[in-house]
Each structure stands twice: as C-alpha cells, then as structure tokens.
Amino acid sequence: MNILLTNDDGIYADGIAALYQALRASGHDVVVVAPNSQQSAVGHAITVSDPLRVDYIEMEPRISGYAVQGTPADCVKIAVNALLEQKPEMVLSGINHGANTGHHIIYSGTVSAATEATMFGIPSLAVSLDLSSMSGPKSDFTEAARFAATLPEMVKQRGGLPVGTLLNVNVPALAAGQIKGVKVCKQARFRHADIYEKRIDPRNRVYYWLNDEEVVVADPPEIDTDYRLLKAGYIVLTPIQYDLTDYEMLTQLNGWTYDL
C-alpha cells in the first residue's frame, strides 16, 4: 500500500523510525512527512500565521522523508495538498513516545494528524507506545512497530474504516510474550488534577510551570477503557470520530426558551 507516515515527536525520533522500517519490511511504499522537531501537547494546532518550510532528510536505512517546520496536522495537510503526487491510501501517525488514551487524545498531536487524514477521506491510524509500562532503560518500539505494520493490510481487507473515523492504537512497552492480547474498547474519562509550580525568576518575577498531570479516572471500575486495559498489559484499539454533538443534551436544550 501507498502510506503517508507522520508523528508529533519529529522525524528524528525513534518511534517513527521503527514504524518506517516495519512498514517497509511489510512491503509498503512509505512517504514520510513529519515535523522537524518535537511537538508536544500541540493538540490540533495548524500554522496559519507563518510560512511552512520543508526540507528533505535522508538517513537510510533509518528513515528518509520531508521535515516540515510545523505541527503534525500541518504535515498531513501540506502532504496531501502540496507535496504528494497522489493521495495516500492510508495515513499512519506514530509511534508516539507515550500513550494517548482518555482525554489526552484531545491534546495529542499524534491523533490530530490521523484526524486530519480522516477529513480528507483517508483511513488513518494513530499509534502510541506507553512508556510508563517500560521496564528497560531505553524505549523499545520493536513490538509496537511489528504489530502496527500488520494493521494497514488488515483494515483494508476488512473494508476500511467509516469515513471520519480513525483507529487509535496504544501498545504497552512489554516484550512480545508479556503482552496479554488485543482489546477493542472505549476512550476513558479523565478528571484533571494538575499542579502548577509557582517560582521566582532571577529578576524576582513570578512564573508558573505545569508539573506532571496526574490522571484521575472518572469511569466506574467495571467499565473497560483504553486507559485501564493498556495499563493491564493489552494492546488497545479505539475507533475515534469527531461528531462532538451531545445528542441527549441537544434534545433537552430544544425544550428551553431563549431570550433573544
């Protein structure tokens, strides 16, 4: 298949290199269009006020492709609109260094790139490795890349994904034999428990720095969610779509009277 590969950790990251190599080993044609630097927590940002510069990077056998001075969403947009001669059959985003589950999905550059693809009508996968489950000193993307590389052909053979829906894939950082299996389940609900550290700079000015966000799960314990099953050692697949309408509340709101 003709695949567009991107990520949000940037073209020099280990995760995208592992996925590039695994996809090529599976016989796919892969074009890489990825940010030229790390884009953490950029959410679904697109660059409108600045120009986008594009360089071609060659580092075979590790990776080759276009490095864009922009966000993951920018990469997909510029790839499809300007850089690629033909529309890719599928877009893969990742492998992200860190999980993307629950409400972290909406901050995720990795997922936003896959979302952009669905808006062009291109089936897409976002792939992330949960580094918090890692035991060794260096993240090993081998298992995640091997598994993710089986998905494009599989999705294609099953008739693809619905227009507007992407597949969000999270893999625990465990050795092959330790992964418990593959589960399909819903996105978790998180509540926030952020901590901002208040500090004083050398000129006595106050500044704040976001400390690690703690995840507080809001789902009842009996519900299977991406967050829980990933932590339990499963590869987790969640289909994601972008009609955000709350239909239950919509019906209620229709019964209200408004002062115009």
Place this chain on the structure above:
Amino acid sequence: MNILLTNDDGIYADGIAALYQALRASGHDVVVVAPNSQQSAVGHAITVSDPLRVDYIEMEPRISGYAVQGTPADCVKIAVNALLEQKPEMVLSGINHGANTGHHIIYSGTVSAATEATMFGIPSLAVSLDLSSMSGPKSDFTEAARFAATLPEMVKQRGGLPVGTLLNVNVPALAAGQIKGVKVCKQARFRHADIYEKRIDPRNRVYYWLNDEEVVVADPPEIDTDYRLLKAGYIVLTPIQYDLTDYEMLTQLNGWTYDL
C-alpha cells in the same frame, strides 16, 4: 454568579471586552484570565515545555484581568489551579472573532478553553461571532455579548449542563432585529479543501503558506447543522462532549481477529 472569562484572541481583543462589560452589567462577578496575545488555530494546545508568565492588566472600564503568556487551555488550567481563590461557577470563552462551527471546533482555542473547564467539572460556554456575516466595516459584538450574558443565569436555573458537556454558541453578526431566532442543532461535518501557496524566498528557498481554508459541507442538505443555521441568520447552540469513541465501529472491531 462567579464567572471566569477567557478567549483565544487575547485580553486586548474587542470580543472579550464586550462580553466582560455585558456580564458585569448583568451583575456577575467576572475574573478575566486570557492569553496576552492572539492564539489563532492553536487547537487544544497546552504549554508544557515553557514556563507561564502572568501579568495583571488594568484597563477599566474596558477590561481588567490576568494576561497569560500561553494558550486558552493554559489560561483555564492556571486560573483554576493557581490564580483563583475559589473555583468559578461557570467559565465563558469568547467572544471569538469568527465562527466556530463544524470541524473548526477541533482547531478552536475558544472551544478548547471551555473544554478544559468541563474537565474540572465546571459548566462552560464558548461564544463566537460569525464575522463573515458582517455588513459594516468594524465587527460589532454588542448583540452577541448581550445574548451571551443572559445564558449563565439561564443555564444555572435549568440545572446546569451534564458533566463533560459544554455549550457552543455561535452568533451571526447582524443587528438585533435581523437575527432570525435561536436554534439548537448538531455540529456540521466538513470536508477539507485547503490550498497551500508555494513561494520562493529571497534566498531562493521554497516555502508554503496556507491560503484560506474553504469549507465544503458534507452533510445532506436536509439536515440542520450549526454551520447552515448560522449562515441562515440564527443564533446557534450546540452541546459538545468529548467521548470521541465511535461506538458503532467499536462493535464491528470486536468481531475482527488480530495477529499478535
């Protein structure tokens, strides 16, 4: 009510000033925590790699409040976690200079601030003015601000919004008598039709610039959506929630077999 007000055009913008004044005129206690500069198309970005600086700006009777060197989502997070002494009863974000309908919602800093609030369990409204419907030379936020200022009390009296759901409000830039009414409806589906301009810089390097995105509506014409009804001259209310799971596809994916 005790209201936190933010936006993505920044604390110096006309839209937030109009809403600040209208909320105060309605008797609400308003604390402003807004970006110190315009944050266009930042999506749901949060600042993790840099410190956040905060200044207090006083420009009464126009506006007063905290100016944060960050995104709209940052503003809500730092307000609730560090700046405010008590949790606000409601968060309002806006008035945005430009509509936020359909898939533009996922790029919208205005909506992302309201989303952050829902994750703290605080009811929230995102308010935007459709400047494309404007006839005069300067945007007039008066009608939008007047209407938006009626909503906090109304939502409170109706028992609030479900946890995790925000109300997305779009107002056409028409004079009071010309607005056709208030409608509650679903988010529109857009397809992309972007154009990137390829240019050459003075040093003969190629760069690209995103030209205006054209909206291509993917919904059948008989369906009422936020985009269509706003263009038709209505104020449009859409309840928005963040469980992005595609439940129909989830059931199908459960029937697939995976190669682990």
